Amino acid sequence: MTRIETARAACPEAFPARDWRWFAKFSAGAILIVLFFAGLALLGFTPERVWRGLSRLGNVGAMMFPPTSGGQAWVYIKAIAETVAMAFIGTLVASIVAVPLGFIGAKNTMPLGPIRFVTRRGFDVIRGLDSLIWAIVFVSVIGLGPFAGILAIAVNDTGVLAKLYAEAIENADADQNKGIRATGAGRLQVIRFAILPQVLPVFLSNTLYFFESNVRSATILGVVGAGGIGLYLMDRILVNKWPQVAFIILLILVTVAVIDAISYRIRRRLI
């Protein structure tokens, strides 16, 4: 008799029998696995499709080397500058528009419940749609070009930033409001001298963070004709100019890395 069996004989309560709970766990696991594979099948995962795709992807990767600009380096650099410019203006406009909206959406600065509720739900509606959706909407109204992309970024970010600003305002220390109010200050003066100094660093660091993320999203707005480098990227893929595709991707990587590094420095100094 092995030691485990002696132990089981000595204190059987330490070795629970395989009861219905074990069975329930087992069948739940089995159902999950079946569901997992059913979902994969629904999404079109078949071994041979994945295999064929991987080999094609390998070919594409091989064709990308060495990356070259194809004599159009300046065109691409100008396009990436346009991308950064779109992100800059879009974020700037959004961060300015979002400040009053944030105060309207915050509990401690907007006493009227219904107005607050409508504003907050408005942020949700704007946030629920990706900036790419806003981009094609603006392309169909304003026309092709980076301006449509700027408007898309500005609108989408207004929703997101206003929500974050409102949360920051609600988290502001209430004691300082009381202190300022005790001097006989009005509502607007309380906002200016008690709340604003507390939330401004949070606002700024959020805005910078969104500038970083907008540079990334602006690189793809060109896919729907809203300006920037995305247009060229899409076009070069469609005509199979893979070395130039690699060049553009590298250009995006470098730009994003540089902007991240700068913004990280500024954010560290702010907080």
Next chain:
Amino acid sequence: MTSVDQVQAAWAVQRRQRRGQTALVLVAMVVATLISANLGEVDLVRLWDRSDRLFNYFARMVPTLAWETLGTDLARWYRRGSVWLRELGITFLIAIYATFFGMLFAVLGAFVAARPLAPAPWACWAMRRLFEFARTVPELVFAVLFVFSFGIGPLAGVLAIGLHSMGALGKLYSEVAENADPDPVRGVRATGASWPQIMRYGALPQVAPAFLSYGLLRFEINVRAASVLGFVGAGGIGQELYTAIKSFAYTDISAIAIMLIVSVALIDMISERLRHRIIGAASLRASA
């Protein structure tokens, strides 16, 4: 000179310096804005000219709903409702599977990319660069490449969002793993466990709640990302939305947009609850 005067003078100097700095930042911002506005072809006159078109665009999205014929009006508004519902389901599936695969590979890679836990410095360096690459390339770029090589359909979308998620989560996970308490890891190592065993029994139990919570947050982001994959043929509701916008089918746009907004808001709400519960449980465990 009294000490009050000295303090006042020092304060005046400081104030002048700060004002100078503020002015400098302001000037730089204005210059950057002007350059960007020029590059971005900002045209406020055109925006003003088209403002009525913009207004009409959204006004036309409102369907004609009369109280007496509400049933038929709604049925006409959502006449392709079953197709949209199916595509919305595919969109969620893409987000779920992409988050799952992203989390799986991020967990596997995070312990390699965490400096104090890494099995070898070169592996740590390589894994970090891989994560960096995967999260810097936008998912739509991956999607376009994958549609080209794997064909049109949700498969390309899952792979694209999954790869991007792996990069984004891998960075966060490795940071969490670096901050994990080294004592349990040492304890397990002292038993003579292999590297995978040390990670499984020494590190993973500590970081699992944070991993799960970040994964849920990523899922919320991925649902939004999956909603536009259809623009480039990588599956989901985006294809229907793209067609509706391109063919100016105004009420279709609003119908799909409402479905998207409501479901995204619902998912955010559920996921937020879950995250609070997970993090709550984690902090409980830490204090116990």
